[in-house]
Amino acid sequence: MTKSGTINDLQLPEHVRPSSYTLQLKVDVEKQIYDGSVLIKIFIYEDCDFIVLNSSNLEVQGARLGNKPISWSVDREFLRFDSKFTKNELVELSIEFAGKFNDHIAGLYQSSYTIEEENEEKTRYVAATHFEPIDCRTVFPCFDQPDMRAEFEIILIVKSELTALSNMEVEKEIALENGFKQVVFKRSPPMPTYLVGLLIGQFDYVESKLSRIPIRVWSDPGKINKALYALELAEAALEFYEKQFKINYPLPKLDFVAIPDFPKLGMENFGLIFFKEETILVDRDTTSTNNKYEVAATIFHEVSHQWFGNLVTLKFWDSLWLKEGFADWMSWYAIDSLYPEWKPFQNYLVYDLQNSLTADALSTTHSVEMPIASLEDIKQGYDSISYAKGCSLIVMVAKWLGVDIFMEGVVKYLSTFSWKATTASDLWSCLYDVSGIDVGSAMEVWIKQAGFPKVTVEELDDNKIKISQRRFISNPTVTEYDDYLFPIFVNIRTTKEPSYQILLKSKEEIFELELEDDFFKVNSDQVGFYRTAYSEERWTKLGLAGVQGKLSVEDRIGLLADCAKLAESGYISTICFFELLKQWSCEKDAYVWDEAINDLFDIQDVFIFDNGNIFEGINQFMRNLIGNHIQASLEISQKDSYELNNFKKTIFSAGYSNGDPLVIKYCREKFASFTHDGNTVNADQRGVIFKCVAKYGGQEEYERLMEIYEEADDDDIADDALVSLGRFPKPDILQNFLQFVLDSLNEQDVLFALSALKNHSTGITTLWRFLRNDWESIAEKLGYGSETHIKVVNACLLRLATRDQKDEIESFFADKGEVFEKTVRSALERIDLKVQWVERDGSKLREWFKTNLHYSDGIVSKVEGLSIDK
Numbered sequence: 001m002t003k004s005g006t007i008n009d010l011q012l013p014e015h016v017r018p019s020s021y022t023l024q025l026k027v028d029v030e031k032q033i034y035d036g037s038v039l040i041k042i043f044i045y046e047d048c049d050f051i052v053l054n055s056s057n058l059e060v061q062g063a064r065l066g067n068k069p070i071s072w073s074v075d076r077e078f079l080r081f082d083s084k085f086t087k088n089e090l091v092e093l094s095i096e097f098a099g100k101f102n103d104h105i106a107g108l109y110q111s112s113y114t115i116e117e118e119n120e121e122k123t124r125y126v127a128a129t130h131f132e133p134i135d136c137r138t139v140f141p142c143f144d145q146p147d148m149r150a151e152f153e154i155i156l157i158v159k160s161e162l163t164a165l166s167n168m169e170v171e172k173e174i175a176l177e178n179g180f181k182q183v184v185f186k187r188s189p190p191m192p193t194y195l196v197g198l199l200i201g202q203f204d205y206v207e208s209k210l211s212r213i214p215i216r217v218w219s220d221p222g223k224i225n226k227a228l229y230a231l232e233l234a235e236a237a238l239e240f241y242e243k244q245f246k247i248n249y250p251l252p253k254l255d256f257v258a259i260p261d262f263p264k265l266g267m268e269n270f271g272l273i274f275f276k277e278e279t280i281l282v283d284r285d286t287t288s289t290n291n292k293y294e295v296a297a298t299i300f301h302e303v304s305h306q307w308f309g310n311l312v313t314l315k316f317w318d319s320l321w322l323k324e325g326f327a328d329w330m331s332w333y334a335i336d337s338l339y340p341e342w343k344p345f346q347n348y349l350v351y352d353l354q355n356s357l358t359a360d361a362l363s364t365t366h367s368v369e370m371p372i373a374s375l376e377d378i379k380q381g382y383d384s385i386s387y388a389k390g391c392s393l394i395v396m397v398a399k400w401l402g403v404d405i406f407m408e409g410v411v412k413y414l415s416t417f418s419w420k421a422t423t424a425s426d427l428w429s430c431l432y433d434v435s436g437i438d439v440g441s442a443m444e445v446w447i448k449q450a451g452f453p454k455v456t457v458e459e460l461d462d463n464k465i466k467i468s469q470r471r472f473i474s475n476p477t478v479t480e481y482d483d484y485l486f487p488i489f490v491n492i493r494t495t496k497e498p499s500y501q502i503l504l505k506s507k508e509e510i511f512e513l514e515l516e517d518d519f520f521k522v523n524s525d526q527v528g529f530y531r532t533a534y535s536e537e538r539w540t541k542l543g544l545a546g547v548q549g550k551l552s553v554e555d556r557i558g559l560l561a562d563c564a565k566l567a568e569s570g571y572i573s574t575i576c577f578f579e580l581l582k583q584w585s586c587e588k589d590a591y592v593w594d595e596a597i598n599d600l601f602d603i604q605d606v607f608i609f610d611n612g613n614i615f616e617g618i619n620q621f622m623r624n625l626i627g628n629h630i631q632a633s634l635e636i637s638q639k640d641s642y643e644l645n646n647f648k649k650t651i652f653s654a655g656y657s658n659g660d661p662l663v664i665k666y667c668r669e670k671f672a673s674f675t676h677d678g679n680t681v682n683a684d685q686r687g688v689i690f691k692c693v694a695k696y697g698g699q700e701e702y703e704r705l706m707e708i709y710e711e712a713d714d715d716d717i718a719d720d721a722l723v724s725l726g727r728f729p730k731p732d733i734l735q736n737f738l739q740f741v742l743d744s745l746n747e748q749d750v751l752f753a754l755s756a757l758k759n760h761s762t763g764i765t766t767l768w769r770f771l772r773n774d775w776e777s778i779a780e781k782l783g784y785g786s787e788t789h790i791k792v793v794n795a796c797l798l799r800l801a802t803r804d805q806k807d808e809i810e811s812f813f814a815d816k817g818e819v820f821e822k823t824v825r826s827a828l829e830r831i832d833l834k835v836q837w838v839e840r841d842g843s844k845l846r847e848w849f850k851t852n853l854h855y856s857d858g859i860v861s862k863v864e865g866l867s868i869d870k
């Protein structure tokens with residue numbers, strides 16, 4: 001049969017496949033141009049009359065098939081060669097081309113850093129690549145698809161003073177004329193195009209002395225002393241995964257590179273992992289413990305991809321969740337084994353799980369296995385659904401089978417499919433082989449169906465409960481998803497061990513529980529991806545059970561989160577949340593506090609423009625709740641465990657937000673001693689101290705913080721100062737700051753700098769005014785409709801909450817174009833939900849605060865001795 005015809009936009013025809021590339025690029029890093037050639041050996045699987053491959057924005061200058069010139073045609077982003085090809089033939093297609101660097105941080109692009117040389121600041125330019133998912137085709141013609149592996153022989157021609165890195169070790173360097181050299185890398189094992197990495201520039205490195213193969217961390221030479229922490233983690237990660245996966249890391253070296261500009265936290269290029277500089281370069285002594293955890297999580301994530309993603313690759317991008325969800329889970333599993341005090345799975349419950357449940361409750365969500373209709377869909381897949389929901393499905397399966405059996409299945413999957421491409425069903429079948437349990441049929445529903453269920457528990461007589469499910473949608477008025485059904489693992493915790501384990505496959509079912517007392521909690525340890533709703537009385541009883549030690553940390557986190565989100569969506573009253581939490585002032589766990597305080601802030605946000613004192617009521621509630629711990633939170637010690645340190649940090653930060661006078665006094669003193677006497681501040685407290693000084697400060701404090709930002713040698717200190725500058729309560733100070741952001745910051749820092757304004761009412765309205773008044777300058781700075789522009793618009797609209805603001809948004813964006821449509825639509829939907837929430841629960845909450853906090857209409861007990869408007 002002869003293959004011919006039109007080309008599908010998304011996937012290349014499968015009648016031919018590449019077996020190797022010899023790629024030569026001559027790169028001018030400063031002028032941002034390059035030219036090169038690629039020789040691709042292509043195996044013909046079926047008789048056919050054309051070969052097609054991906055090529056985007058390249059100037060093709062010539063092509064040969066074997067020794068003979070061949071003509072080509074350009075069809076959208078494809079190169080097509082028409083000729084007769086015979087089955088089982090191996091043909092050699094060579095193409096000459098030239099290209100320009102990408103203007104954005106994608107494909108092949110320029111980055112830079114400055115160094116001081118002979119008392120002068122000099123800029124050093126760097127060329128770097130980022131190909132995932134589909135930007136390799138913008139650098140050289142190729143079969144740009146994850147299932148099309150081939151061996152790579154890469155040759156770079158660069159200025160002789162520069163270092164060139166790629167996936168493999170250098171085989172030889174040959175000096176050329178005019179100050180250039182040719183760097184020839186060893187041939188790679190077969191790998192997909194998106195994992196090719198190139199880096200050219202002046203870099204320094206530190207190298208491991210302990211590892212089985214060379215491990216190096218590279219950076220701008222001025223920052224190399226901050227690379228040691230990453231190197232230590234890299235060694236630990238490689239050793240841990242080799243043991244766990246029972247397969248040695250397959251390449252002869254592993255390089256980690258900190259790049260000044262990089263679009264992601266990290267990217268797992270085979271043997272050459274790239275990171276955004278600040279993700280892995282830290283000064284162990286001055287960085288916060290949170291930051292150290294983030295460095296570890298990112299490094300363990302990327303290293304795990306060297307097996308899960310690189311050794312075994314996805315068939316196509318619709319399965320992105322599989323590699324990302326697994327890498328997240330694997331990094332936490334590794335950290336939990338090596339550094340258990342960090343409690344990564346509890347961190348996951350508070351942050352990743354909640355973010356993904358929130359995103360997945362919107363009607364605009366998508367299934368974990370993504371429907372892909374366009375190239376744009378492939379790029380849009382990198383969201384909390386693919387990563388965090390993907391990961392929570394892995395959490396569910398690992399718990400269901402038991403971690404040891406799950407890992408046995410993973411080892412089988414990695415060895416069975418080494419150097420091949422897979423889908424999720426390949427993993428399910430390996431898990432079945434080792435466990436005898438058919439996880440696949442349940443999991444296929446979870447990956448193909450968007451959303452998740454709300455599980456409602458109704459208490460009947462004689463210890464019977466009725467459990468029913470319905471899709472959880474954050475907008476309670478939406479009913480169109482009523483026929484959704486999920487297979488749910490309903491684990492029920494009681495005082496009797498072990499817990500009940502039920503697989504609910506229907507809309508509703510009645511269960512009889514054997515209870516020793518009046519206690520039970522559905523979704524024990526919060527393993528299942530759903531929210532559970534109880535009766536009002538049951539929430540109060542569960543609150544009591546939390547105090548009595550009947551609930552695990554995971555249960556307490558889950559209970560709070562479920563309760564707050566069910567209230568937000570109108571499934572239960574917001575009072576249930578306060579009834580549940582009000583008894584927990586003795587809580588000792590940092591992550592439970594993180595969850596509680598995040599939830600309180602979320603509720604507070606909704607009432608930020610409501611003049612009925614609910615905002616201040618929540619502050620008072622918080623002060624009552626954590627008041628006993630405030631003094632302890634100020635007394636930090638080097639000897640504190642990671643957990644205690646976390647606990648103190650959370651309480652301290654909440655104390656600053658709710659205006660605790662002790663915290664404010666402490667912050668002002670520490671700030672004075674830092675600025676006047678040059679004393680250092682604790683890295684874990686520094687951010688809060690700066691923000692607190694700003695929140696209760698004026699012009700003088702503004703100038704001091706600006707000075708710190710501009711003069712700090714340490715990036716962490718500069719960042720803490722920058723993000724505090726948006727916390728000032730006076731509109732004219734904020735206006736000055738916004739002007740500074742526009743005039744002086746570079747593109748990638750704008751969003752970060754603006755984020756602090758979203759956290760207070762004056763900031764929110766100032767930000768909104770700024771967006772409208774400076775619309776043109778903002779667009780010019782960020783590029784109209786660019787990814788950063790859209791993110792900035794989103795940040796400016798995120799916390800708006802009133803009907804008037806909704807009208808203003810609608811009229812302002814009426815003529816701003818389709819590119820903002822999705823962002824604006826979500827903003828309007830959010831406001832609707834907030835308005836409904838205020839109308840539904842506002843007066844009930846006011847009444848509840850009156851009874852429980854003893855405040856009269858007007859002002860909630862004012863904080864003594866504190867003048868807020870300085």
Ligand SMILES: [Zn+2]
Nearest residue numbers: 301305324327
């Ligand atoms: Zn990843």
